[in-house]
Amino acid sequence: MSVSTVFNLWRPLDADVIANPYPFYKQLQKEHPVYHAQTGEWIISRYADIKNILGDKIRFKAGNRLQWMKHATSYAKGKGLDYSNIPKTLQSFVLFKNPPQHTEYRKWIHRHWKEHPFVPGQISGIIEQLLNNAILSGFDFVSAIAKPLPLIAISNILGIPLKDSPQLKSWSYDVIKVMDLYLKVSDLQRINVAASNLLQYFTEIAKHPEVLDSNGIIYKLISENTLELTDEQLASAFIFLFIAGQETSAAFLSTMMYHLGIDKELFNDIASGQASLNASVNELFRFDPPVQLLGRINTELVEFNGLQILPESTFTLCIGAGNRDPEIYENPEKIILDRPQETSLAFGYGIHRCLGESMALDLAKSTLSYISSHYREIKISNNLKFEWEKNISIRRLKSLEVSLKK
Amino acid sequence: MGKDNQQIVIERYFVKLVANEMYGSIDEIKIDDTFHALGFDSISAVFFMEKIEHEYKVTLSPLCFWDYPTIRLLAGYVQSLIK
Numbered sequence: 025m026s027v028s029t030v031f032n033l034w035r036p037l038d039a040d041v042i043a044n045p046y047p048f049y050k051q052l053q054k055e056h057p058v059y060h061a062q063t064g065e066w067i068i069s070r071y072a073d074i075k076n077i078l079g080d081k082i083r084f085k086a087g088n089r090l091q092w093m094k095h096a097t098s099y100a101k102g103k104g105l106d107y108s109n110i111p112k113t114l115q116s117f118v119l120f121k122n123p124p125q126h127t128e129y130r131k132w133i134h135r136h137w138k139e140h141p142f143v144p145g146q147i148s149g150i151i152e153q154l155l156n157n158a159i160l161s162g163f164d165f166v167s168a169i170a171k172p173l174p175l176i177a178i179s180n181i182l183g184i185p186l187k188d189s190p191q192l193k194s195w196s197y198d199v200i201k202v203m204d205l206y207l208k209v210s211d212l213q214r215i216n217v218a219a220s221n222l223l224q225y226f227t228e229i230a231k232h233p234e235v236l237d238s239n240g241i242i243y244k245l246i247s248e249n250t251l252e253l254t255d256e257q258l259a260s261a262f263i264f265l266f267i268a269g270q271e272t273s274a275a276f277l278s279t280m281m282y283h284l285g286i287d288k289e290l291f292n293d294i295a296s297g298q299a300s301l302n303a304s305v306n307e308l309f310r311f312d313p314p315v316q317l318l319g320r321i322n323t324e325l326v327e328f329n330g331l332q333i334l335p336e337s338t339f340t341l342c343i344g345a346g347n348r349d350p351e352i353y354e355n356p357e358k359i360i361l362d363r364p365q366e367t368s369l370a371f372g373y374g375i376h377r378c379l380g381e382s383m384a385l386d387l388a389k390s391t392l393s394y395i396s397s398h399y400r401e402i403k404i405s406n407n408l409k410f411e412w413e414k415n416i417s418i419r420r421l422k423s424l425e426v427s428l429k430k
Numbered sequence: 431m432g433k434d435n436q437q438i439v440i441e442r443y444f445v446k447l448v449a450n451e452m453y454g455s456i457d458e459i460k461i462d463d464t465f466h467a468l469g470f471d472s473i474s475a476v477f478f479m480e481k482i483e484h485e486y487k488v489t490l491s492p493l494c495f496w497d498y499p500t501i502r503l504l505a506g507y508v509q510s511l512i513k
Binding site: 032035036037061062063064092095096099100103206207208209210212 | 466472473474476477479480491492493496497499
């Protein structure tokens with residue numbers, strides 16, 4: 025018997041989609057803006073629909089990933105497998121919380137986050153140092169800048185000893201895989217090991233905050249544990265800040281440099297100050313955002329595009345598609361640095377809007393400003409073959425060989 | 431072994447796995463029923479796929495479970511991967 029040809033529009037794991045998801049989004053948005061995927065999820069790709077869902081905290085709740093992990097853990101337990109460190113690690117992720125708990129968590133974190141002592145001025149010094157270490161005639165931008173820069177920044181803000189950060193970073197790299205839409209048993213195993221290590225590290229910290237920088241946020245959050253969280257719950261909240269603070273920034277810095285490298289005109293426009301740094305970075309975040317997919321579950325029957333969707337359905341929101349919706353953005357496929365901005369969905373919308381937005385923007389602006397003012401040319405030496413992480417939830421390059429010319 | 435025979439062998443293995451998973455009888459499992467109808471969900475799918483990868487030494491994308499949603503279709507796909 026021959027295998028029937030299977031055609032599903034939802035194919036986020038295909039190599040061509042991983043390399044460039046935008047033609048795939050465009051087709052979805054044009055033909056089926058509300059698409060019932062073979063997996064049972066509803067795929068949403070229009071800007072207005074995504075914004076409505078993210079802004080509706082009554083009919084849509086967050087946390088489906090944590091729920092799934094809890095169920096998967098108890099299922100695995102029945103098979104004699106222990107993945108219990110995964111839900112323990114995710115339990116205080118503010119991203120998965122719903123009101124009223126979400127409000128309390130966010131208030132607790134935000135109070136200290138907004139007073140963090142890390143200022144943009146410090147960033148260019150770090151970039152300079154990192155670039156001095158790299159061989160400018162050819163180096164991997166991802167491992168030399170995109171990963172360490174946010175890592176140094178978040179460690180400083182949180183008050184974690186810098187010597188611990190490379191180890192924490194490698195565990196965080198494995199744990200962020202929980203955001204992947206579809207996992208395998210081998211992924212669960214790897215995530216669980218990393219989760220266990222992170223949990224242990226941060227639980228120790230919760231017990232002994234004296235090892236931390238007392239100006240850092242973690243020290244203050246422990247001192248003012250108004251939610252009366254246990255050490256393990258505190259650890260989970262810190263793991264979230266650590267992971268969220270650097271994985272997405274590292275991802276964006278890699279794609280930003282990729283665009284600057286492949287588009288000479290873009291780099292020249294930025295270097296000549298065609299638009300403000302602020303506007304330029306916002307446009308790059310719109311054009312190719314690091315967080316590509318967000319999930320929600322509806323609490324009641326909802327209607328989209330004339331389709332009735334039963335309660336407790338899973339919604340997958342394509343941020344990258346919404347950010348190129350022609351209904352909202354003229355010429356969406358083009359980077360227009362001084363584009364009159366309709367706020368993009370890059371940092372989400374509503375009560376879960378990214379807490380670390382200002383840090384991410386500062387890191388991107390400083391990097392852009394430093395590189396465009398110190399170098400004349402960026403040359404990409406990957407032979408135009410790029411290897412992307414096999415996951416479109418967070419879009420990032422595995423490596424990016426560049427040389428910088430003065 | 432001919433291609434069709436090989437596929438039948440794979441289908442039989444899947445039927446056994448499904449019966450095992452769902453505590454059902456082999457006779458009740460139809461190879462054209464969808465996995466969903468057979469009682470699978472997104473979690474049991476993950477473990478089912480792992481067993482298949484292990485048995486046939488193939489690498490399957492997690493989405494294959496949904497792209498080839500019956501025993502017959504998935505067996506055909508797995509067979510096409512076996513050299």
